[in-house]
Amino acid sequence: MILRGGQVVLTAPTSTLVLFEGSERDASWQNTLLYPSYVAGASTLLLFGHSIAIACYSREQNSEAVGGIATRIRKHISGNGGLIIFTFRLSRLVACLALAALSLASLGEIKSGLRPDIANPAFVQGTLCATFVYASFLAVLTVTTRMPWNSIVAKHLVVVLLAAWGVYFYRDLWPLATFTLKPEDASEGSLLWVKVALLTFAAAIVPITMPRQYIPFDPANPSEEPHPEQTTSWLNLILFNYLTPLVIKGYKQPHLTIDDMSPMNDRDKIENMVQLHYPSLDPIRNKKKSHIFFGLILKAFPREHLGMVFSLFLRVLGSFAAPIGIRNLLWYLESGGKDATVRPWFWVTWLFFGPVFQSIAFNLALWFWLAILVKAQSLTTQLIFDHALRMRVHVESKEHTEADTRATVDPQVSEQEQSEVGSETGESSSSTAVPEQDHSPTTSGSATPKNKKESATSDTKPDTNNIAGRLNNLISGDMSSLQGGQAFVFITFYVPCQLTFSLIYLYTLLGWSIFPGIAAMILLSPLPGLIVKRLASLQAEKMKKSDSRVQSVTEAMNVIRMIKLFGWEDKMSTLLDEKRTEELIYVRRSRFWELANMHISAFIPYMTMLATYGVYTTLMGRDLSASRVFASMLVFETVQEHFHGIFYLIPNLIRGDRTARDFYGAVLNSHSTAKVSLDRINDFLYKTELLDEFSEDSVDAVLVQPSSDIFIRQAAFTWSKNGSDDIESTSRSHRKFVLRVENEVVFKPGCVNIVIGQTGVGKTSLLMALLGEMHYIPLGSQAAVSLPREKGVAYHAQESWVLNETIRNNILFGAPYDEERYNAVIEQCALKRDLELFDAGDQTEVGEKGLTLSGGQKVCICLSLVMLFGSIYLCRLV
Numbered sequence: 001m002i003l004r005g006g007q008v009v010l011t012a013p014t015s016t017l018v019l020f021e022g023s024e025r026d027a028s029w030q031n032t033l034l035y036p037s038y039v040a041g042a043s044t045l046l047l048f049g050h051s052i053a054i055a056c057y058s059r060e061q062n063s064e065a066v067g068g069i070a071t072r073i074r075k076h077i078s079g080n081g082g083l084i085i086f087t088f089r090l091s092r093l094v095a096c097l098a099l100a101a102l103s104l105a106s107l108g109e110i111k112s113g114l115r116p117d118i119a120n121p122a123f124v125q126g127t128l129c130a131t132f133v134y135a136s137f138l139a140v141l142t143v144t145t146r147m148p149w150n151s152i153v154a155k156h157l158v159v160v161l162l163a164a165w166g167v168y169f170y171r172d173l174w175p176l177a178t179f180t181l182k183p184e185d186a187s188e189g190s191l192l193w194v195k196v197a198l199l200t201f202a203a204a205i206v207p208i209t210m211p212r213q214y215i216p217f218d219p220a221n222p223s224e225e226p227h228p229e230q231t232t233s234w235l236n237l238i239l240f241n242y243l244t245p246l247v248i249k250g251y252k253q254p255h256l257t258i259d260d261m262s263p264m265n266d267r268d269k270i271e272n273m274v275q276l277h278y279p280s281l282d283p284i285r286n287k288k289k290s291h292i293f294f295g296l297i298l299k300a301f302p303r304e305h306l307g308m309v310f311s312l313f314l315r316v317l318g319s320f321a322a323p324i325g326i327r328n329l330l331w332y333l334e335s336g337g338k339d340a341t342v343r344p345w346f347w348v349t350w351l352f353f354g355p356v357f358q359s360i361a362f363n364l365a366l367w368f369w370l371a372i373l374v375k376a377q378s379l380t381t382q383l384i385f386d387h388a389l390r391m392r393v394h395v396e397s398k399e400h401t402e403a404d405t406r407a408t409v410d411p412q413v414s415e416q417e418q419s420e421v422g423s424e425t426g427e428s429s430s431s432t433a434v435p436e437q438d439h440s441p442t443t444s445g446s447a448t449p450k451n452k453k454e455s456a457t458s459d460t461k462p463d464t465n466n467i468a469g470r471l472n473n474l475i476s477g478d479m480s481s482l483q484g485g486q487a488f489v490f491i492t493f494y495v496p497c498q499l500t501f502s503l504i505y506l507y508t509l510l511g512w513s514i515f516p517g518i519a520a521m522i523l524l525s526p527l528p529g530l531i532v533k534r535l536a537s538l539q540a541e542k543m544k545k546s547d548s549r550v551q552s553v554t555e556a557m558n559v560i561r562m563i564k565l566f567g568w569e570d571k572m573s574t575l576l577d578e579k580r581t582e583e584l585i586y587v588r589r590s591r592f593w594e595l596a597n598m599h600i601s602a603f604i605p606y607m608t609m610l611a612t613y614g615v616y617t618t619l620m621g622r623d624l625s626a627s628r629v630f631a632s633m634l635v636f637e638t639v640q641e642h643f644h645g646i647f648y649l650i651p652n653l654i655r656g657d658r659t660a661r662d663f664y665g666a667v668l669n670s671h672s673t674a675k676v677s678l679d680r681i682n683d684f685l686y687k688t689e690l691l692d693e694f695s696e697d698s699v700d701a702v703l704v705q706p707s708s709d710i711f712i713r714q715a716a717f718t719w720s721k722n723g724s725d726d727i728e729s730t731s732r733s734h735r736k737f738v739l740r741v742e743n744e745v746v747f748k749p750g751c752v753n754i755v756i757g758q759t760g761v762g763k764t765s766l767l768m769a770l771l772g773e774m775h776y777i778p779l780g781s782q783a784a785v786s787l788p789r790e791k792g793v794a795y796h797a798q799e800s801w802v803l804n805e806t807i808r809n810n811i812l813f814g815a816p817y818d819e820e821r822y823n824a825v826i827e828q829c830a831l832k833r834d835l836e837l838f839d840a841g842d843q844t845e846v847g848e849k850g851l852t853l854s855g856g857q858k859v860c861i862c863l864s865l866v867m868l869f870g871s872i873y874l875c876r877l878v
Helices: 014-020 024-028 032-057 069-079 083-111 121-144 149-177 190-209 234-239 241-252 270-281 292-300 302-318 321-335 344-390 398-402 452-458 467-475 488-524 526-558 560-566 569-618 626-654 663-667 675-687 721-728 763-771 807-812 819-828 832-837 855-869
Strands: 002-004 007-009 420-422 434-437 710-718 737-747 754-756 775-778 784-786 793-796 872-875
Touching: 032 121, 032 149, 083 121, 083 149, 083 190, 121 149, 149 190, 190 234, 234 241, 234 344, 270 292, 270 344, 292 302, 292 344, 292 675, 302 344, 302 488, 321 344, 321 626, 344 467, 344 675, 467 526, 467 675, 488 569, 488 626, 526 560, 526 569, 526 675, 560 569, 569 626, 710 763, 737 763, 754 763, 763 793, 793 855, 807 819, 807 855, 819 832, 819 855
Parallel strands: 793 872
Antiparallel strands: 002 007, 420 754, 434 737, 710 737, 710 775, 710 784
């Protein structure tokens, strides 16, 4: 390697041969034409290992071909990806055979004495000829074999051909861009350029332009039509040309419907993503209890993040193409071409292809980023909904929460009321269900925690008062904030990598004068950090106010009729205005701090540039030439952009922003905090109280005996785990509901069992206890709960609810339509007469919350849904 005037010229391999002039055979091994044969030898060994592995572990049985020759050929072509892919592979085979034939022709010329310029030329050319014969053999295998063999062989073939193409590029194409070097194989004449053209076609053009074969996620259930992203060529994938037909269609039509869109990638379907990634995300399956951030990054999408990192690294390299090109081009003009080794047109191409390469790399990184974002949002939304079904729903005020953990004292029952349980025959069960409720006001000052651990955790228990608003925010605002969460890759990898390479390049241009600039940058950098810390605390408080506001709006919309009836519009509007005003206070403060952060982060890079140029001209006494100034200004602009961006980006990991410039505009286009939102989602997944069935510290969950009987024996039930302390508590400090079954309650099968009691004695709680919705506490050694669920259990809530759908869809609820069973259920629930009154029958669309139906009709529809799905019916009708 020779360095002249800042230009790098790779020396010709003939200079190394002088070192080995003692032995021609030893010198020939160093010839660059032998490098492809080394790659081919390694490929042979690896391919042999692959064949052994496939022979040992493959359990697929090769099906015998059936039919005539034409049928078998069509079947073979179809199994290899179709006619287009098969044609590309045939053309590559022809190119490989032509290369082998041309190599044989060159070997004949050498043996006839026409190539005396290479030591032991017959040996070198013979080895190269064997390499092309091996490549032809691999090309034949790609045409004649099927998956997975043709995929493995194709990769080996591409590597071997690329090695040969790289050698010819170094020996014969690179010298064309220099003043001092000449193509080493020029004696071959036009035959050389035919070889280069064939190698370029077989090694570069075919692999990047050939469509890819569709590999389904589930071979037993492939997609009828794969997504273009799965079958398009690598070139079209990189340039996003596979979207061109959709763009043209959208241009010609007023609007696009869902049917006009491409089918979904089967790997992106939620059921397949759940199968792949739930073990690392679901808190029930993931026993390590790691933060959801690490589950999404390290376990769920490691390949996508590695692809994103690699694309950003290529963008970093591409960003130096323009400075290097300008530096060498201006140096060539300054020196008048004296001692120049690389032709100026080569540096001009850097000015064009550098930004193009940089743009392609960035768009690939952006594609990986958006793919991760959409998949993460889908998975997290599914996870939140699944986890919400496991959550124990109870509402406690803050005063109740503060007294959740208390000392165990002597048991005392303040009040008991008895519910009668009987069958349709009028016989009453001998067992009773006894609810216990303390109606005493105020609190007792003698309550102390059981242990230090409970005392510590009692202060940090999440408030359950805003559970509805919290869920709404989790699946809306917090989901959108995940867009900013991917910015950690830019902060932890891209920006440091870009700054490191930039400073190294600046050091080669300006010497040690960059160190004062770096010192100024370091001294001023704590200022944005302090602002970011303040922004984090403001954002956390703002999100709490948002939860409270959304909860109030949700509750108001649920009882909007009552608000209208009693004329409470002004009071409710005042309440919502107050909550919104409290939220806007924190929004306003955040904006002011972000403005200060923006100005400080923009001021620091200018101080860096001023300090560097000042030291270079005054202390070092050097002149700033045009080649140094313009090249360094481009790099300084990059440093300024990234230094400004990193301190503009960090606050948006804490709080999103709608506007940014250049590269950071794509990164910062989020509307909520990423860090705070991920913490909120993680708290919901790991700190929410779960039903006993999913809780790790429950008493054998709810003990379900293998019995066909339905009963509860010697058990107590509370709405929360902390309510278990009240079973034996004499304190009248708070109101806690406890459902006791001292002996046994047995429900007779095949009968209508009726539970009768006063309001608030626990009729609904008894049904919830059977379903496992309440916390189970055994009261004796024979404690048990049994509810057979093999044939299904259906529950009818006290308040009927319907969807904004047709009556039929409300009853079916996504189940397949069975006309006979459907009509039987309609008849049993006395809906036939009501459906006849509607012009559209069961296709009548129900309004929002069933506004177009009477109360009795809503009850009948819900009862129909219950009877359609279950064999055991639990109904809370009064």
